[in-house]
Amino acid sequence: MHKQSNSIAAPGWAILLLMISGQLMAADYEARLEWERRVELGTPVQGVITEVRAQTGQRVEAGDVLVQLDDRGFRANVSKAHTRLQSLEAVREEARRERDRAEELYDRTVLSDHELQVALNDARQTEADYAAARAALVQARLNLEYSAVRAPFDALVINVQAAQGQTVINDLQPVTLVTVADANSMIARAELSEGQVEPLELGQAATVRIGGREHIGRIKSIGLEPVEGSDRYAVAVSFPQEGQRYRVGQTATIELP
Template identity: 45%
Template sequence: MGITNMRKGAKKGTDPFSARQRRAQKRGLSPFLPPFFPFFPFFLITLLLAPLTTLAEEGLSNETPARLDWSTRMELGSPVSGTVTAVKVQSGDRVAAGDLLVTLDGRASRAELERAQAQAQRLKLAREEAEREYERTREMYDQALISSRELALAEIDQSMARAAHQGALAELTQARLNLEYSQVKAPMEALVVARHVHPGQVIQNTLQVQPLVTLAVAHPMLATLEVSSQGATELEPGTEAHVRVGDQEFQGRVRRVSLESREDTPDTFQVWVAFDPPEGHRLRAGMSAWVVLP
């Protein structure tokens, strides 16, 4: 029955094999290829890319999200009170060690320094006179011209004069320091993160020192991340790590691992990785980063 139908179809020009061959010839394909051949390249590409995708995923599996931070951040102030006369820097400026940042009105400090210098000079003369008087008294005592009590009193006067002069020298040192404190200078090469005062502003540091400028050290920078307890036990300071920020990659080392877990997330420990970005970099604290640990 089936053979008879196929023969009938062949007579009428509806042979399924012939129709398939004609469609293949129209597409520019060989009529003897299997019907799924047009899709074969797609299957081949998929099979070739699958292992690469798996390898890429495995290569990125060790990356841990992190946040960038400054290696050192400090707020600079002055222990003396006064009026701000000048602010020499703006946020974003780079400063070297010893650069002048903020100046306070130093007239009162200079006046105090002059008074302390005069007092120290006066007490120096008094001390020298007390020492000479003691020597004269000592000679008279050796000649049995005066009593031991008078010698003891001369020795006491000499000691008191020395103590008064020593106290005046201490006040002179403090006055010099106060005058130096009226000029706030950068203790190291750093980046100005923020300025907190303006010229004309009165600074009162009686109870607490008010910050004037905030500095940050940008070399090296830190990448802060969190690891599990197992990861914390496997890491040691000095362990090599890779830091990636966008399309930039840096070689770094673990600086330290926290000894206590975070209070809000138990069994999670912080790790700080230090790395040296190039000069003139645009990295900032708070940027997102990725760290690859061994």
């Protein structure tokens, strides 16, 4: 009877030990939220701001115009560059025909070496002029594109430093007009001891809890140097916001394996 009781109880103890070991494998750590991607936006061109569409706290989609410069001058430059390219295209074609004609006459010993060289030089020069004009058109189109500051990805507007009528001058350093952060993901950062960090690996799944909500994320970074002023290492978990709007500095809990 006594032996039978032990044999029946053994599986129960095994299950209990498995449950306890499973709980010990996962641990919770206090963390704080940070932006995963935070970008200061400006423009490499100069001009006067005609419209500011961004507002602090606003959610914007990738490609949305946040700040618009007066683009009349940029459009005029595109038109001018396009016209010059068309003009040089005709000149280039004529120079090519003259080169081909000169080579044919030279082969027939009707044209001198000097005359052939002049035709070849003219053709090379027009090719160079055409290439430069084409590059100028590309640059003019880029400048027109840069006259609108757009959201680089789905984002939250953190700060707006632009104002209608403001003149943007980038002679010394780029001027920040709008600061945005990724609207779809954030970072939960915790500080762990050397022993707690040791078994972790990049890409491991981790759970982030914020105000009763849970998000499944991945370990994005594991510090190799201690946080300044401490003997602990920073571990960052990237997680999707899933439609929620959190703020930097909010407390969270990370469950790590």
